[in-house]
């Protein structure tokens with residue numbers, strides 16, 4: 174019987190007998206999505222529905238699901254495993270399956286037992302060979318440097334030195350991807366003195382139904398970068414553990430370093446490693462596989478517990494102080510624009526997060542959230558550090574309730590298309606409301622976000638982005654359906670039938686000459702070799718000059734092209750940024 178059939182049988186048996194212990198058995202067999210069991214769990218314990226999260230926790234502690242050693246054992250570093258997994262990577266490399274090979278080499282790097290293991294050095298060296306083949310010479314050099322630092326065997330050194338020489342030669346002869354010169358989306362408008370990464374002249378206002386909103390106090394032009402924000406928290410789905418950084422979520426071309434103590438976690442840099450150890454991994458190292466088992470298929474669900482431990486660290490591990498603050502401060506509203514980022518204090522930013530007001534008590538996925546909070550609680554309490562800090566009953570209940578509360582807040586705050594593999598939390602950008610015809614693009618590259626005006630924005634206009642659906646692409650029904658995931662009915666102008674009709678009537682056709690230029694531009698855009706900077710400048714000029722035709726069809730088509738070019742440019746800009754970091758590492 175294959176594993177899937179076995180799982181199915183166990184699942185059906187659990188359903189028939191309605192016995193929690195059979196469910197626990199099914200869970201042991203299944204190493205994958207826990208979400209499969211949420212509905213089933215709730216069916217087996219219907220009395221829990223809508224009850225307090227403490228009841229969920231008590232039920233889970235008594236009846237399971239037990240995420241223990243039999244379900245998700247800790248992985249202990251092993252050079253033998255490192256060598257075996259590396260062999261699998263070599264097979265992918267020979268077949269030129271570069272991404273699969275990188276993932277296997279990363280896994281091998283994680284298994285390598287300690288910084289002096291030659292398996293660590295060989296893993297980095299093998300990665301450098303892939304980057305060389307991919308034409309990523311800076312990354313090749315950075316990985317050669319890592320291999321040399323981590324006991325790469327002398328007997329193999331000549332091969333590595335040849336690759337180092339060849340990579341340098343490729344860069345010197347203009348074959349580096351950095352030589353392709355990507356335009357940077359720099360902030361050119363005046364910045365705010367207390368928020369150097371944000372344009373001056375933007376405020377937070379409370380608007381009917383929308384709630385907190387970002388509003389321009391001065392006009393902006395198309396192409397103005399009005400915010401460049403870094404996420405304060407991010408998470409990846411466990412499937413990406415050998416592909417993305419556990420702290421900032423970036424893929425970094427899969428050039429990652431391992432947690433020195435466990436096999437389950439990687440980072441894009443020493444900085445992320447240090448920060449993650451400080452804010453969350455010290456509470457997770459040793460139980461990561463169990464946590465992964467719970468959050469398989471989702472990055473978001475772990476962010477609630479993570480936010481709690483982040484806060485606890487900022488309160489200097491003093492749980493009583495954190496409890497005092499949280500109990501004295503209800504969720505009655507918060508404005509991140511009151512923070513002084515020129516004198517950044519992460520605790521103040523965390524307090525703003527804690528005070529976010531949720532618009533409803535009717536939360537989506539509430540039963541699942543309580544179930545997950547309870548199961549996470551049961552796993553985190555296995556960690557000695559957590560057990561030493563969370564001791565009394567009120568402290569334990571506080572941690573449990575915080576897991577749930579922060580999961581809800583994060584569900585409310587996360588912007589952009591709902592996808593599960595990586596998620597990031599931005600304090601300021603998360604104040605942006607959705608519009609199906611947004612005036613601004615939120616370009617996101619993992620933990621980096623830029624808000625860029627897509628068309629001229631007038632003073633007093635709300636700054637809005639799209640969380641996914643767009644009137645230009647999706648029907649009213651499609652948009653409504655997508656937005657049910659966000660649990661709100663869109664009130665933007667495109668979703669109000671009368672306003673949408675009036676708006677449409679105001680649109681004009683582009684004059685013949687710019688229309689001809691636009692068609693030529695369309696062709697140019699299909700030419701991959703065309704100068705990105707020239708495309709951007711042209712589109713930006715169109716967007717500003719012909720705003721009077723908005724929302725005419727030609728103008729809207731052009732904005733759609735502009736949106737795509739901006740998103741591609743931002744990705745390239747961020748990738749170049751990482752290549753430049755690799756140069757420094759080499």
Ligand SMILES: C[S@@+](CC[C@H](N)C(=O)[O-])C[C@H]1O[C@@H](n2cnc3c(N)ncnc32)[C@H](O)[C@@H]1O
Pocket residue numbers: 382383384385386532585586587588603604605606607608659660661662663664665
């Ligand atoms: C990421 S938050 C945006 C900030 C939020 N307005 C606040 O008060 O914190 C997303 C929430 O804002 C509200 N919202 C955003 N766009 C909206 C829209 N187009 N129509 C109605 N409500 C919207 C919904 O309550 C949604 O769940």
